[in-house]
Amino acid sequence: MTLLQTPLYSACVEQKARMTEFAGWSMPVQFGGIKQEHQAVRDRAGLFDISHMGKFELRGPGVIAALQRLVPSNLERLKQGEAQYTVLLNPEGGIIDDLIVYLKSPPASATTNARLSDIETVTLIVNAATTDKDKTWLLDHLADTGIELVDESRDRALISIQGPAAAALLQPHTPHNLDVLGRFAHRDTALLGQLAWIARTGYTGEDGFEIMTDPDTALALWQMLTAEGVMPCGLGARDTLRLEAAMALYGQDIDDTTSPLESGLSWLVHLDEKGDFIGRSPLETQKAQGVSRRLVGLVMEGRHIARHGYPVLHQGDRVGTVTSGTLAPTLNLPIALAYVAAPLAKVGQPLEVEVRGEPRAARVVKRPFYRAK
């Protein structure tokens, strides 16, 4: 199979990235080393090529109203220039994908044209591995609405700069004052003299920006920022960073069989604020009856590392499964996310994780494991 290459592929290879297959793309897993890249993001800033992620633009009348039927979050809360992290649900209340919905400001021409002003434009950033599945689901459910879906996944580049110094490092390259761009805010602006879209979002637990632009501008930005000493980072560090921040990874911590009420995403389920949506009824039942399992954070008491798929035990009985685990580089502790039986999903609860046949002590801790200062 020929792997897809992002516009930054050659730059990454030149910068000595070790490449790996991810969702059909050839992606950098690490440059200098996962721990070093991880620490750079926590201390200063790191740069990620995330051009493999799915990028859809939805345009037409009533985009938000149509999307309201597909997600459990109340998207009517969104103002132009704001964004919401949410999930697409199947009829069983399982998660088809997690994504960010960005409601865009109308193009300048729309303000003088009454008819155009009804048009809403929304950008969706979805997972790479689920891009095709999401697209099919969206097209099926947006049919006959007059809403157009433009798939920009392979045409546009997406770069993420993350870390406490991200704003200071990005600011010289754009005329837009980044100080006024709040968390989860976004806008179309200029970057290196070209059009670009900048969102203050990320997947690391740090402040940072995700920048969508044409391939050439993305490459120029990548070269410029790395030349200025911003550390290029791969998927390895992206995974350890998101795990310390206890952010779910689709296909690993959440999937078609897990509901947002089980997976620690209750905060994005707004049952009382909105009408019907796909998956509403099973979520209502779960809410009324209580869920049987919950995703929790675990810290191992020793040095053994819990990994995806390892059994979770309580007094010798199987009570759950680890979904993600690593040695947290910032905390220097083995951490994990795991589904456990709901009665045991209490902070401080002692449990065991079976590591290669041996039960090893662990305890439930508050998520996230790491919070930016």
Next chain:
Amino acid sequence: MAFEYPETLKYLDSHEYARADEDEGMVTVGITAFAIDQLGDIVFLELPEIGDSLEKGEKFGTVESVKAVEELKSPVSGEVLERNEALIEAPEQIGDDPYGDGWLVKIKASDLEELDDTLTADEYKDQVGG
């Protein structure tokens, strides 16, 4: 990237090396510079207890990086004489000196001829692509 593979060592295709001390009938086992590089930042080592008996080709421990868990295979059958306690405490240092201070266990071999089917440095080097 070119790594060193000392001529005096014997290698397994699973990336362990063995240094045989013919006089003592003892074998020192570690993992190659190539394996250490491939694993990335190594954060955890699990090694057998002193006195444990090992079987040639069988798992005797694990090495974990941030991303992955790999099993360690023993190049010989025998009894564990020593394990590298310092490295268990500071596994990230394994890459500093893979063929010296980065050793993992010392084994009292039941039969040194068990090492006859291992790879030479050149054979191993060919296998991992130089």
